[in-house]
Amino acid sequence: MDIVVLKFGGTSVCDEKTRYEAFKHIRREVNAGYRVVVVVSAMGRVGAPYATDTLKSLVAYHLSKKESDRLISCGEVISSIVMSDFLQQEGLKACALAPNEVGIKTDRNFSNANIEKVETDYLLSQLKEYQVVVVPGFVGTTSENEITTLGRGGSDTSAVALGAALHAVYVDIYSDVEGVMTADPKLVKNARVLEKISYDNLIALAARGAKVIHLKAVELAKQNHVKLRLRSTTADHIGTYVVEEEISSISLAYKTGYTRYELVGVTTPINCQPLTKHGLYWYASSQDEKVVEDYLTENKISYQKEENYVRVSLINQQRSPKEETYYVSAMKLEDTLNFLHCNLT
Structure with missing residues (x-):
């Protein structure tokens, strides 16, 4: 059977x-x-x-x-x-x-x-x-x-x-959606369907906010060598094959719900796991705000914060996934994705 x-x-x-x-x-x-x-x-x-x-x-x-x-x-x-x-x-x-x-x-x-x-x-x-x-x-x-x-x-x-x-x-x-796309088609009009993607690259995308499949499911599929396809209900397009072989691809993913912190007068190393430094600012998931702000208060570090930021990830899959990360205001997300997508090679 x-x-x-x-x-x-x-x-x-x-x-x-x-x-x-x-x-x-x-x-x-x-x-x-x-x-x-x-x-x-x-x-x-x-x-x-x-x-x-x-x-x-x-x-x-x-x-x-x-x-x-x-x-x-x-x-x-x-x-x-x-x-x-x-x-x-x-x-x-x-x-x-x-x-x-x-x-x-x-x-x-x-x-x-x-x-x-x-x-x-x-x-x-x-x-x-x-x-x-x-x-x-x-x-x-x-x-x-x-x-x-x-x-x-x-x-x-x-x-x-x-x-x-x-x-x-x-x-x-x-x-x-028709499969794994080079970007969110709801925000990027020229997003393309990937014919194939490796398990590792799909895991990287799912972990960084791509919603086409849940992270735990991809990890389980890789572990058990499940032949997986991602397809659209409303189209006959075959969609995206998930394969074990190395596939070169470049895709964009994003995750909402970040807060940007500008720290004032820092004289000692920051030792707070949820905080990530990127450029001149520090970022953390909004879910971790209380942990971050308790840490800053206890260490007498002044700060200014701005909410509603998005982490954008550009995943370049060659032999192993390589990532470029950007943090942008949610209001600039669509423009950022379209700009980055236009420059994908």
């Missing part, structure tokens, strides 16, 4: 129109003779009724992480059942599995659980009976069958873990 794993993100399953586009990809694989595991995220993004962040907004954050995981896992469970129903309406023999039936077993690190093993017996039995098995991404269960979630981008990790355990012919990650 030859198996392929197809993962569809929230924007790929948010309504009937996008589900039909996903169906066309699934039907193509079925017609090619494959049994198909479909991994789905919650439907839509912030504001959509069953999106993860919408479900989070229903409560006041007094829940335990264990309770929160039970709540937000509902988005993927609903999505999987809706997708299974849609595929059956379109003539495919499909079913949806519950989280405890999927076989992804994790530790008890609720909200950011680590996969310990994947039990495939039940899933394989369903693949013998059905052309397509739809599973909720992002979700696992502990040895005691407690619901856990795998953290941001966890549906990508689900797909890769299942692909590795099932020895899938390949794993396709579908999203609203």
Whole structure:
């Protein structure tokens, strides 16, 4: 039995129109003779009724992480059942599995659980009976069958873990972009699709903010030699192949949420791990502001700060990734990306 794993993100399953586009990809694989595991995220993004962040907004954050995981896992469970129903309406023999039936077993690190093993017996039995098995991404269960979630981008990790355990012919990650791009196409009009990219370069891009796939998923794919492709739900373009060979490529990535510090009268070395010096200024993630400012206050270092900065990374992949880093105001991000992209060689 030859198996392929197809993962569809929230924007790929948010309504009937996008589900039909996903169906066309699934039907193509079925017609090619494959049994198909479909991994789905919650439907839509912030504001959509069953999106993860919408479900989070229903409560006041007094829940335990264990309770929160039970709540937000509902988005993927609903999505999987809706997708299974849609595929059956379109003539495919499909079913949806519950989280405890999927076989992804994790530790008890609720909200950011680590996969310990994947039990495939039940899933394989369903693949013998059905052309397509739809599973909720992002979700696992502990040895005691407690619901856990795998953290941001966890549906990508689900797909890769299942692909590795099932020895899938390949794993396709579908999203609203055509593959790995030379830059964010929403900000850079002339961004190009990369035909191939190495695991190492994709890991470097994911770590620096590229959103086409989650970092943990790429690392897992490399570790297990999973044949990975990144594709668009709404296009027939083959997308980007992720390969183990060395591939020369240059790409831009960016990560928001940085604060710029101008330090006044510094006479001793700065020994604060979150702070990074770049040019005349120091930068830190906004999440680390309290740590940074407590350190500066304790060491009687005067400072002026400016928020809403972005770290831009230019990754040049030759034998190993080489990075050039720039920090820019968020207001100048689009201009900066377009300028750098015009000068890519």
